[in-house]
Amino acid sequence: MSARFPKAATPLGPRARIAVVVAAVLLLAGGSVGYVMHAGQRTKGQRTEADASFTLAGPALYFRDTAGGRVAHQPLTDARTGGARTGGARTRGGPACDRFYASDEGALCLRARPGVLPKTYAIVLDRQLREKRRITVPGVPTRARVSASGRMLSWTVFATGDSYATTSFSTRTAILDQRTGYLIKSMENIQLTIDGARYHAPDVNYWGVTFARDDNRFYATVSTKGRTYLVEGNMRDWTAKALRQNVECPSLSPDNTKLAFKKKVSDDAAAPWRLYVLDLRTMRETPLAEKHSVDDQAAWLDDGTLAYALPGAGGRGSDIWTVPADGTGTPRMAVEGGSSPVAVAAPASAG
Numbered sequence: 259m260s261a262r263f264p265k266a267a268t269p270l271g272p273r274a275r276i277a278v279v280v281a282a283v284l285l286l287a288g289g290s291v292g293y294v295m296h297a298g299q300r301t302k303g304q305r306t307e308a309d310a311s312f313t314l315a316g317p318a319l320y321f322r323d324t325a326g327g328r329v330a331h332q333p334l335t336d337a338r339t340g341g342a343r344t345g346g347a348r349t350r351g352g353p354a355c356d357r358f359y360a361s362d363e364g365a366l367c368l369r370a371r372p373g374v375l376p377k378t379y380a381i382v383l384d385r386q387l388r389e390k391r392r393i394t395v396p397g398v399p400t401r402a403r404v405s406a407s408g409r410m411l412s413w414t415v416f417a418t419g420d421s422y423a424t425t426s427f428s429t430r431t432a433i434l435d436q437r438t439g440y441l442i443k444s445m446e447n448i449q450l451t452i453d454g455a456r457y458h459a460p461d462v463n464y465w466g467v468t469f470a471r472d473d474n475r476f477y478a479t480v481s482t483k484g485r486t487y488l489v490e491g492n493m494r495d496w497t498a499k500a501l502r503q504n505v506e507c508p509s510l511s512p513d514n515t516k517l518a519f520k521k522k523v524s525d526d527a528a529a530p531w532r533l534y535v536l537d538l539r540t541m542r543e544t545p546l547a548e549k550h551s552v553d554d555q556a557a558w559l560d561d562g563t564l565a566y567a568l569p570g571a572g573g574r575g576s577d578i579w580t581v582p583a584d585g586t587g588t589p590r591m592a593v594e595g596g597s598s599p600v601a602v603a604a605p606a607s608a609g
Contacts (some may be wrong), residue, residue: 307353307354307389308329308351308352308353308383308387308388309351309352311351312329312349312350312351312352312387313385313386313387314360314362314363314364314365314385314386314387314602315602315604315605316334316362316601316602316603316604316605317333317334317335317601317602317603317604318331318332318333318334318601318602319331319332319333319334319559319565319578319592319593319599319600319601319602320352320358320360320365320599320600320601320602321358321578321593321596321597321598321599321600322355322356322357322358322596322597322598323348323350323352323595323596324570324574324575324576324595324596324597325574325595326350326354327354327355327356328350328351328352328353328354328355329352329353329354329355329358329367329387329598330348330349330350330351330352330596331348331349331352331602332346332347332348332349332593333346333347334559334601334602348593352387353367353381353383353387354367354369355367355368355369355381355598356368356369356370356378356399357399357400357401357402357413357598358402358598358600359402359403359404359557359598359600360383360404360600360602361404361405361406361407361408361602362385362406362408362602362603362605363385363407363408364382364383364384364385364390364404364408364436365382365383365387365404366380366381366382366383366402366403366404366411366413367379367380367381367383367402368380368381368399368402368413368415369381369399370398370399371394375396376396376397376398377394377395377396377397378394378395378396378397378398378399378413378415379392379393379394380392380393380394380395380411380413380432380434382411382434382436393432393434393441395413395415395430395432395443396415396417396430397415397416397417397429397430398415398416399413399414399415400414400415400416400429400465401413401414401431401465401466401467401507401555402414402598403466403467403468403469403555404469405469405470405471405473406469406471406512407471407473408436409435409436409437409473410433410434410435410436410469410473410476410493411433411434411436412431412432412433412434412467412469412476413431413432414429414430414431414432414464414465414466414467415429415430416428416429417429417430428463429463429464429465430443430444430446431444431445431464431465431467431478432444432445433445433467433493435493445464445467445478446462446463446464448464448491448496448497448498449495449496449497449498450462450480450489450497450498450499450500451497451498451499451500452482452487452499452500453500457482457500459482459483461481461482461483462480462481462482463480463481463482464478464479464480464489465478465479465506465507466478466479466506466507466508466555468508468509468510468517468555469510470510470514471514473493474492474493474494475490475491475492475493476490476491476492476493477489477490477491477508477510477517478491478498478508479505479506479507479508480498480500485503485504486503486504486505486506486522487500487501487502487503487505488500488501488502488503488505488508488517488519488536489501502536502541504521504522505517505519505521505536506519506520506521506522506531507519507520507554507555507556508555509555509556509557509558509564510558511558511561511583512558512560512561513561514538515537515538515539515561516535516536516537516538516561516583517535517536517538518533518534518535518536518546518556518558518564518583519533519534519535519536519556520532520533520534520552520553520554520555520556521533521534521543524551528551529550529551530551531551531552531553532545532546532548532549532551532552533545533546533548533552533556533564533566533581534546535564535583535584535585544584544585545585546564546581546582546583546585547581547582547585547586547587547588547589548566548579548581548589550568550589552566552567552568554566554567554568554597557599557600557601558583558601559580559599559601560601561583562582562583562584563580563581563582563583564580564581564582564583565578565579565580565592565599565601566578566579566581566599567579567596567597567598567599570594570595574594574595575595575597576595576596576597577591577592577593577594577595577596578591578592578593578596578597578599579591579592580592
């Protein structure tokens with residue numbers, strides 16, 4: 259039995275080949291235009307700026323409203339008696355951000371820019387939430403911090419991967435000094451010391467910066483060779499030293515005596531973390547009452563209370579919870595449908 263082969267196609271003539279190429283170009287162009295138009299419509303709402311009446315005016319808890327992606331706030335009473343779960347009305351109208359943080363003097367808004375190669379806008383805002391500076395960086399936004407004075411800002415983006423629970427991710431962390439305007443695009447060149455010796459490795463990653471009140475000392479996470487470390491850094495001499503292992507996303511208390519962080523307590527990728535607080539005077543760690551896995555850089559509402567995001571219920575992207583920082587008490591719901599919590603104090607003139 260002879261094998262059966264399909265009949266060979268007749269070669270196209272020059273005019274036919276040109277016609278095919280033109281049609282393909284038009285089709286691709288049409289698809290590209292369609293994508294650009296769709297992307298523009300999709301991001302138009304996300305890029306809406308803050309309403310003129312929406313400013314940093316505390317005491318209030320500011321956060322990203324997951325329903326619309328814009329910053330909102332609600333009244334903040336004594337955090338020790340329930341924190342931001344005050345029952346006050348939610349005020350909307352802030353800027354569109356994927357990650358947000360603020361001090362009493364200004365704010366930092368990280369906004370994802372969709373595309374084949376994702377980028378992030380790091381948008382520096384004043385107290386009126388008016389844009390002062392915009393920096394475009396490659397990657398997906400994940401962490402943002404502002405020092406108490408508003409001078410120092412830091413942000414982290416994922417360069418590859420999208421989860422701290424894996425070993426395949428790569429981050430890039432920047433620091434901006436608003437007083438001098440100097441921008442450190444990546445922390446990877448800082449002089450790092452681990453176990454008393456200078457350390458160099460190609461896989462070093464930094465993230466989760468938190469600043470002290472002097473705008474010089476800071477804490478951050480560094481990962482290398484499958485391990486994570488808490489590092490204490492110095493802006494003036496641009497050095498960092500590792501203090502202890504298995505610490506991620508540190509957050510310094512307002513009185514600068516304690517560090518909250520997430521600690522890996524399980525190899526279960528679905529629930530690897532638990533919140534801890536480290537007393538910097540005694541170096542004693544305390545596990546907090548929140549037993550759910552918290553993959554967030556917690557924020558201090560006062561020296562005794564922390565706020566953080568957890569996956570939301572009822573289809574919500576995330577909810578904000580609060581918990582006492584001394585290991586006692588129970589977690590309490592603060593905001594339904596929120597993330598990126600930060601407490602903003604009342605203006606000094608208001609007492």
